[in-house]
Amino acid sequence: MTFHIIGSILPEVTIAIAICVVILVNSLIRSVSAAFIHSMILFFLSVALFLSFVSLEIPNSNIFNGHYVIDSFGTNLKIIALIASILVHLASLKSKNNIKNEIFLIQLFATLGVLILCSAHNLLTVYLGLETLTLSMYGMVASNRNSIEATESAMKFFILGAIASAIFLYGLSIVYGVTGTLSLELIKESNLLDGLEMRIAVAFIACGVIFKFGAFPFHSWVPDSYQGSNTTAAIYISSVPKIGAFALISRLFLDSLNVMSEFWSILILSAGLLSIIIGNLIALMQINLRRMLAYSAIGHIGFVLLSFSIVNDGGISASMTYLLMYILMTISAFALIESISSEDHQHIELSDLKGLNNSHPLIAFMLLFCMFSMVGIPPFIGFYAKWIVLSELVNNGMLWFAIVGIIMSVIAAYYYLRVVWFMYFEKTDQPIENKGMMNTHSITSIFVSVMLLLIGLYPNPIIDYTRIIISSFLLID
Amino acid sequence: MLLEVIFYAFASVLICASLGVILFKNPVYSAVSLILAFITTGLLWLLLEAEFLAIVLVLVYVGAVMVLFLFVIMMLNIHAEEERSGFTNIAPIAIFLGLVVAAELIALYWIQSDQFSGLESISNSALSVDNTLLLGTELFTKYILSFEIAGFILLLAIIVSISLTLRARKNVKKQVARDQISADPKQRLRMVDIKRGLD
Numbered sequence A: 001m002t003f004h005i006i007g008s009i010l011p012e013v014t015i016a017i018a019i020c021v022v023i024l025v026n027s028l029i030r031s032v033s034a035a036f037i038h039s040m041i042l043f044f045l046s047v048a049l050f051l052s053f054v055s056l057e058i059p060n061s062n063i064f065n066g067h068y069v070i071d072s073f074g075t076n077l078k079i080i081a082l083i084a085s086i087l088v089h090l091a092s093l094k095s096k097n098n099i100k101n102e103i104f105l106i107q108l109f110a111t112l113g114v115l116i117l118c119s120a121h122n123l124l125t126v127y128l129g130l131e132t133l134t135l136s137m138y139g140m141v142a143s144n145r146n147s148i149e150a151t152e153s154a155m156k157f158f159i160l161g162a163i164a165s166a167i168f169l170y171g172l173s174i175v176y177g178v179t180g181t182l183s184l185e186l187i188k189e190s191n192l193l194d195g196l197e198m199r200i201a202v203a204f205i206a207c208g209v210i211f212k213f214g215a216f217p218f219h220s221w222v223p224d225s226y227q228g229s230n231t232t233a234a235i236y237i238s239s240v241p242k243i244g245a246f247a248l249i250s251r252l253f254l255d256s257l258n259v260m261s262e263f264w265s266i267l268i269l270s271a272g273l274l275s276i277i278i279g280n281l282i283a284l285m286q287i288n289l290r291r292m293l294a295y296s297a298i299g300h301i302g303f304v305l306l307s308f309s310i311v312n313d314g315g316i317s318a319s320m321t322y323l324l325m326y327i328l329m330t331i332s333a334f335a336l337i338e339s340i341s342s343e344d345h346q347h348i349e350l351s352d353l354k355g356l357n358n359s360h361p362l363i364a365f366m367l368l369f370c371m372f373s374m375v376g377i378p379p380f381i382g383f384y385a386k387w388i389v390l391s392e393l394v395n396n397g398m399l400w401f402a403i404v405g406i407i408m409s410v411i412a413a414y415y416y417l418r419v420v421w422f423m424y425f426e427k428t429d430q431p432i433e434n435k436g437m438m439n440t441h442s443i444t445s446i447f448v449s450v451m452l453l454l455i456g457l458y459p460n461p462i463i464d465y466t467r468i469i470i471s472s473f474l475l476i477d
Numbered sequence B: 001m002l003l004e005v006i007f008y009a010f011a012s013v014l015i016c017a018s019l020g021v022i023l024f025k026n027p028v029y030s031a032v033s034l035i036l037a038f039i040t041t042g043l044l045w046l047l048l049e050a051e052f053l054a055i056v057l058v059l060v061y062v063g064a065v066m067v068l069f070l071f072v073i074m075m076l077n078i079h080a081e082e083e084r085s086g087f088t089n090i091a092p093i094a095i096f097l098g099l100v101v102a103a104e105l106i107a108l109y110w111i112q113s114d115q116f117s118g119l120e121s122i123s124n125s126a127l128s129v130d131n132t133l134l135l136g137t138e139l140f141t142k143y144i145l146s147f148e149i150a151g152f153i154l155l156l157a158i159i160v161s162i163s164l165t166l167r168a169r170k171n172v173k174k175q176v177a178r179d180q181i182s183a184d185p186k187q188r189l190r191m192v193d194i195k196r197g198l199d
Helices: A002-008 A010-028 A034-057 A072-091 A102-119 A123-142 A148-179 A184-189 A196-213 A221-228 A231-256 A258-283 A289-308 A313-340 A361-375 A381-395 A399-425 A440-457 A460-476 B002-023 B027-047 B051-076 B080-111 B113-128 B131-141 B144-165 B177-181
Strands: A061-063 A068-070
Touching (some): A002 A010, A010 A034, A010 A102, A072 A231, A072 A313, A102 A231, A123 A148, A123 A184, A123 B144, A196 A258, A221 A289, A231 A258, A231 A289, A231 A313, A231 A460, A258 A399, A289 A381, A313 A361, A313 A381, B002 B027, B027 B051
């Protein structure tokens, strides 16, 4: 029996063991090489990935007295989160940067938090998983300690995050007060879900979830922390935690509070729509590349939320498809920026990209892929992501929202294509120095960028995959 | 009867201590009277037979949190009187909010006191069982997963706070015990052949 329970949570156990091993190796062995730590972390992440593929075979079950649920939705999200973590880890391996090993350890904690969120089936476990994720994100942003900018952004992020967590927790406590239970399953079966208290609670929970997604109106931490933190942290917080947030919103709203979907879908819809508008409009004015990507991320998350608010099979799976494709795009974009930034030149501005085609033709070409994908030009994946969301919106009679989405995508094309313009058509006499090294980092960033094109040429597997996951999840209800 | 005498005695000490927290001019006195407030709260919990929680309250709040507070107060040399100079401006709002909270509590107690009837049975069942045992059993069976995750959160907090604050300063001479213990005479002593003086 005990073995059966441990056997169902093997991916989490692997990450937990990895954390302990990395701490011990880091502290006990003197002068341990960074390469050794990296390969160890990669090994454990791959083992966890393998074990989550294995645990797809486990039948749906509630373990730990219903605190944890093993189902195909959770396991598939875990697989996605682990693949994203591995890609992020590979993408942040750059030779000769003196990022401390701790940040990779903190990333392992964050991955553990995401895995817990994917399977949590009790308000207590949900909150603990969320806090594991959030606390490690604070740590990641703050880790760039010598920069005043990073410290400022970490402080802002910490205070806003603490407030958002408090509001979220208050919402959970109201749910507990009304229904008298912490279990998501019992909350779903409760017949007390129509009062005013529950609406207040759902609004509070939605605040916490929207903060975690980094969508309007709780988006103000996103640009600062993307810009202030070092790129390793920025790649991570722009990709993997969004999967955790998606798991959170699906488990809490879609599964357990499905009865109230008319109410929360309005909240999610307005947050999504405003994120698309605000994110893309403010991104137009940015001159710092990372800050621009942060606002564009707000816009992308807006599409995810907009599509989520349709609350049916097609809408949710379109939302998940968009999320997956966004994660690939953001990893590729940040990894490419990382490869042209150096230790003393962390903040790439748009004007720094002048003449990139002459100094780094390959990276410029990959960045072109990435930007075209973010605009949504076929055949890159960004096109399919936008197309599937917009077609779901139109199919469900939300034509006006689709039109706003299209207009905003067209506006967004301006600032994405400006990057391409700077790279290819502007001349400069101070090109970014070409180090000309092929290392794991640049191979990964090129690999991910090429994937943007390859998946874009043949996107059906991902679209079918999310559709299967979401319909199996909604069937359980 | 005796129980009520004890309760009212401790409760009045608690109220006085809480007033002391906000009325003392010296912040150290305020902190110390907050400690007194925590201890009397712990004693009140003992009267409710929640002995484990009472001890935990004293250990955690008095032993850890308040010591930290006192450290901060003494290290930063805070002058509370200057900080408090704006108190009269916000006093009306503060009194209003305080009255609202008090009214809510009274309303909750008088109007809906039947909702608290469930609490009787909880405290009655607590009488028969050792509540440390009860908490431990719950924590390590039903809530074992949450307990373990909380452990990882604490580990994370330790690692993040150390990695943010620990740094090797260049110009500070500090002892490294490990280097001292693992010192090898071969690296430190050099045997030199010296010619005899008279040859």
